[in-house]
Structure formats: structure tokens, C-alpha cells
Amino acid sequence: MLLSNGSVKNRSNHLRLQSLLWYSLGFLRMSNHAVQAFGLNVPGYNALKHPTVSSLRMSAVGVTNTDDLKPGIAAIDMMNPEFQKTLEELRHFPYFRLYSCDMLGSCEYMPQELFECYSQSCEIYPVDEDEVPIDIMTVDSEEHDFELDGWARWDMPTEDYYDTDQFPEEYTAYDGSMVWSFIHEKICFKDGSNDLEEWKADFNKAVSGLHSMISAQVVKGMETKIAEGDEEAAELDVNAEFSRRLSMNGETPKALENLYFGYMLMLTAVSKARERILSDIELDKIHSEEAALLQKIVSSKLLDDASVSVASAKLHDHAVKDECSVTALWEARMRTRELMRIMNCVQCNKCRLHGKISVLGLSTALQVLLGRTGEGGDPNRIHRVELAAMLTTLSKFSNAVSYCTNFRS
Numbered sequence: 001m002l003l004s005n006g007s008v009k010n011r012s013n014h015l016r017l018q019s020l021l022w023y024s025l026g027f028l029r030m031s032n033h034a035v036q037a038f039g040l041n042v043p044g045y046n047a048l049k050h051p052t053v054s055s056l057r058m059s060a061v062g063v064t065n066t067d068d069l070k071p072g073i074a075a076i077d078m079m080n081p082e083f084q085k086t087l088e089e090l091r092h093f094p095y096f097r098l099y100s101c102d103m104l105g106s107c108e109y110m111p112q113e114l115f116e117c118y119s120q121s122c123e124i125y126p127v128d129e130d131e132v133p134i135d136i137m138t139v140d141s142e143e144h145d146f147e148l149d150g151w152a153r154w155d156m157p158t159e160d161y162y163d164t165d166q167f168p169e170e171y172t173a174y175d176g177s178m179v180w181s182f183i184h185e186k187i188c189f190k191d192g193s194n195d196l197e198e199w200k201a202d203f204n205k206a207v208s209g210l211h212s213m214i215s216a217q218v219v220k221g222m223e224t225k226i227a228e229g230d231e232e233a234a235e236l237d238v239n240a241e242f243s244r245r246l247s248m249n250g251e252t253p254k255a256l257e258n259l260y261f262g263y264m265l266m267l268t269a270v271s272k273a274r275e276r277i278l279s280d281i282e283l284d285k286i287h288s289e290e291a292a293l294l295q296k297i298v299s300s301k302l303l304d305d306a307s308v309s310v311a312s313a314k315l316h317d318h319a320v321k322d323e324c325s326v327t328a329l330w331e332a333r334m335r336t337r338e339l340m341r342i343m344n345c346v347q348c349n350k351c352r353l354h355g356k357i358s359v360l361g362l363s364t365a366l367q368v369l370l371g372r373t374g375e376g377g378d379p380n381r382i383h384r385v386e387l388a389a390m391l392t393t394l395s396k397f398s399n400a401v402s403y404c405t406n407f408r409s
Contacts, residue, residue, distance in 0.1 A: 063248075064257035068314075071307035073260045077405055079302040084402050086300075087395035090293045094133050095286060096388045097164045100140060101353050102155035107345035109182060121172035122348035126160035136384070137161075139285075143383040151333050152340045152363035154385055155356070164357070164392070167350050171221025173232065174348035180211060182345075187338050189331075199318035199325060199374075202261075202311075203332055203366075205254075207339070209262025209397075210362055212255040214355075215245040216400035219407070242407055256404060262362070263397040264311035269365035270394055271303035273387070276379035280387075297391075312369050319374030326374050336363040360386060361393025 063073055090096055103124070140157040147153075188207055189200040219241050225233035246255045270277075277298055281291040302308060319325055339359045346352040364386040371377030382390075 063260060064254070066257060068310050069257065069260065069264075072264055072305070072310050075305045075307050076260060076263060076302065076401060079300070079305075080398055080401055080405075083297070083300055083302050084395075084398040086293055086296050087391070087398050090290060090297065091392060091395050092165055093287070093290045093293075094136060095290055095384075096392055098127070098132055098136060098161045099164070099353070099357060099385065099388070100137075100155065100157040100159075100161050101356055102158075102344075103160075103162075103349050103352065105155070105344035107342075109186075109342050109345055110178065112345065112347065121170055122174060122350050124162055124167040124349045124353060127163050127166070129159050129161075131163075132159075132161045139384045143385075149330060149333055151336050151367040152360050152386075153337055154340075154360055154383075157385075162353050164354070167353065169217045169221065169354050169396070170350070171218055171225050171233070172348050172350060174346075174351050176346060176348075176351065179342060179345050182342060183207065183211075183339065187335050187342065189335075197318060197321075199315055199329075199332075202315040202318055203335070205258045205261045206265055206362060206366070208252065208254065208258040209260070209265075210358060212246060212252070212259035213262065213397050213400040214358070215255065216259070216403050217396070219245060220399075220403045246404060259397070259400060259404065261311050263394075263401055264308050265315065265369060266361070266365050266390070266394045266397050267303055268309050268312035269368040269390065270298065271309075272368050272376065273379035273382065273390070274298045274303070276382065277387070279380075285384075294391075315369060316374060316376075319370055329370060329372065329374060332366065332370065336366060339363070357389050358393050358396060360389040361391075361396075364390040365393070 064070060137157070137159075144154070144157055184207075188204045219238060222233060222236045222241060223238050226236060226238065244250045245252070246259075248254075248256070252258075277286075277294055280286050281294060286294065297303075319329060336359070340356065340363065343352055343355040343359060346355055364382060367377045367386075368379055368382070368390075369376060
């Protein structure tokens with residue numbers, strides 16, 4: 001699985017008090033009174049629009065202590081199940097599952113021994129050239145360019161395309177902890193940048209959310225391997241792994257909060273790219289079956305929920321609050337480019353593929369939300385592969401949220 005932090009193999013049989021609270025709160029209805037009682041009294045949030053938020057346990061107990069994010073988390077937990085199904089269906093079409101990706105790029109950030117990932121799950125192979133629609137190959141080739149100060153640099157397209165349907169996310173036993181440590185210690189912002197009123201803190205939260213999304217994929221993959229009777233996975237303790245990676249008592253206490261924060265950013269970015277997507281549909285750049293699903297996605301109430309847009313509003317307000325903040329936005333673009341390049345240090349090819357797609361998806365979302373001035377970028381400048389990666393990454397976040405919700409209930 002993508003960039004795993006390693007495996008905890010010691011059995012853990014203790015039950016956490018929080019899980020009991022989550023369960024007992026699971027069927028509460030959220031009224032305006034309940035919203036205020038749980039600290040969810042946020043301007044612009046109307047609890048009557050969310051009358052049966054079964055995940056009050058998530059927003060009030062197990063995810064965050066940040067009041068202004070709680071309504072958005074509750075809205076996501078209510079609307080995500082149906083939304084997730086549509087996103088998953090979309091990913092099966094060539095536009096969203098075929099990526100030309102460099103599997104041979106060398107690591108430029110840390111000394112590494114050259115070795116094959118010891119799990120067969122790590123390996124991937126390109127599809128036959130005739131399986132790639134000619135329009136996708138043509139557009140990718142024509143759109144590829146070099147932008148010195150761009151948000152991300154996707155690999156030079158070749159005839160080698162990889163199919164994420166053929167090689168989906170799964171647990172591979174690859175240990176990506178060294179890469180993640182480098183990301184958090186060297187690429188993310190430091191020196192007091194975790195001030196909640198700084199866009200640099202928002203950037204760090206988004207990257208942490210990406211990490212949480214991948215951690216959820218890892219734990220879900222472990223559970224699947226165990227269910228399939230995989231002998232190597234038999235000693236894994238899924239409960240302990242979830243607690244370590246994703247609980248408020250784990251290694252990253254805000255892991256779930258940041259997961260939702262990242263998902264909120266992705267949702268708002270897709271909302272802001274709505275007109276671009278609809279234009280591509282009208283111009284027949286996207287085939288009819290995908291188009292029908294995309295129209296359903298961009299018309300989802302989740303994309304325009306005011307409580308969900310809180311994350312992007314915070315990012316925007318922090319980015320434009322003064323001239324110094326705006327001037328420093330080049331540092332965000334530099335870091336997203338570095339995030340893409342460090343994926344070449346991942347020595348599991350399946351993990352590298354999905355890592356690059358996820359980083360490109362997040363980078364594209366930030367490009368749409370911030371642009372160069374903090375006021376947002378032009379979605380019409382997004383390349384096909386960037387749009388595909390953004391929707392794919394949105395689906396990955398949706399799946400991660402769904403898994404965490406189900407696991408903790």
C-alpha cells in the first residue's frame with residue numbers, strides 16, 4: 001500500500017472509551033440545540049439542512065476540537081456515502097484510470113539502496129498501447145509543457161500508460177516511513193508555521209490530510225489481506241494500526257481532522273472547476289458515460305455546502321491577509337513540485353504510481369483554490385491529466401473518509 005509507515009504486529013485487545021461514545025452517539029439526530037450543545041454554533045450553518053447526521057460522533061467526539069470544521073465534517077459524513085459510489089464508478093473509465101507515469105525516475109533526496117520491493121504486490125506493468133484511447137494520448141502529448149514556477153510537473157508522457165483499475169490501491173507491506181519523515185520534516189513548513197492563522201499551516205494540514213488518506217488505504221488494505229487469508233498479513237493488528245495512524249491518541253492526533261480538511265479543499269476545488277468540467281462535456285472532450293457521472297458529481301450538494309467550504313475560505317483568507325502572505329505563495333508552488341519529485345524515492349512501483357496521482361490531484365486543487373495571488377487559478381488552464389488526477393484524488397479522500405467512519409462505528 002502507498003507509503004505505509006511500517007506495520008505494528010503486536011496484538012492490541014483493549015477497547016477505547018471513545019469507540020463506545022461514537023457508537024452511543026451514532027443514532028442521535030442533529031438539531032440546532034444539539035449543534036450548540038456540541039460547540040457547532042457556526043455562522044452560516046443551518047442544522048435543519050442536516051436533520052439526520054448519524055456521524056455526530058465523528059464531529060463532536062473523535063475527529064476534531066476545532067469548532068468551525070465540525071459542521072463540515074457532519075455534512076460530509078451524511079452526504080459522502082452516495083457521493084462515494086458515483087466517484088468510484090467514474091474511476092473505472094479510461095479518462096480517470098490511465099496515466100503515463102515514469103517508473104524509472106531516480107531519487108534525488110536521500111541515499112537509498114537499490115532493491116525491489118519484497119512484495120509482489122508492488123509491481124505494475126504498462127497496458128498495451130492499443131488499450132489507450134488515441135484521444136487521451138494525443139491530448140496528454142499536446143498539453144505537456146514546462147512551467148518554471150508551476151504547481152506541479154507531471155512526468156513526460158510516453159506510450160507507457162498504467163491502469164489504476166488493473167493496479168488499484170492495496171496493502172503491499174512497503175515501508176514508506178523514511179519518505180514521509182522527509183516530507184514532514186523537509187518539505188512542509190517549519191519555524192512556527194503551524195500558527196492557525198497562517199496559510200502555511202493550512203498547507204501543512206493539507207499534506208497531513210494526504211498522509212491520513214493514504215494511511216486509511218493502508219489499514220483498509222491490511223484488513224482486506226487478512227480477510228483473504230494472506231499468511232504474511234495474519235499477524236497484523238488492524239485495530240492497533242488504525243489507532244497508531246489515525247486516532248486522536250495516535251502518532252498524529254489531528255490525523256482525522258486533517259483528512260477531512262484535505263477532503264474539504266478537494267471538494268471546493270472541484271466545485272470551482274465546475275464550469276470547466278461542464279464545458280469539456282459540452283465540447284465532447286469527455287465521453288457520454290463519464291459525462292453523465294460527472295454531471296451528477298458537480299451537481300452534488302456536498303460541493304456547495306457552506307460548512308464544507310470553510311476550509312478553503314480559511315486558506316484563502318490566510319493567503320491574502322497581507323502583502324507578505326501573497327508574496328510568499330511561491331513557496332507553496334515550490335513545495336508541491338518537491339512533493340511530486342520525492343515520489344521517485346518510493347521503491348514500490350504501485351505506491352509510486354498512486355502517490356504521484358494523489359500529489360498531482362492535491363497540487364491541482366491548490367492551483368485552483370490559490371493560483372498565484374491567493375484569489376484562485378483559472379480552471380481552464382488545467383490539463384487533462386490534472387483534471388483526471390483531481391477527480392481521482394477526490395475519490396481517494398472520499399473512500400478514506402468512508403472507511404474511517406465505518407471502522408470507528
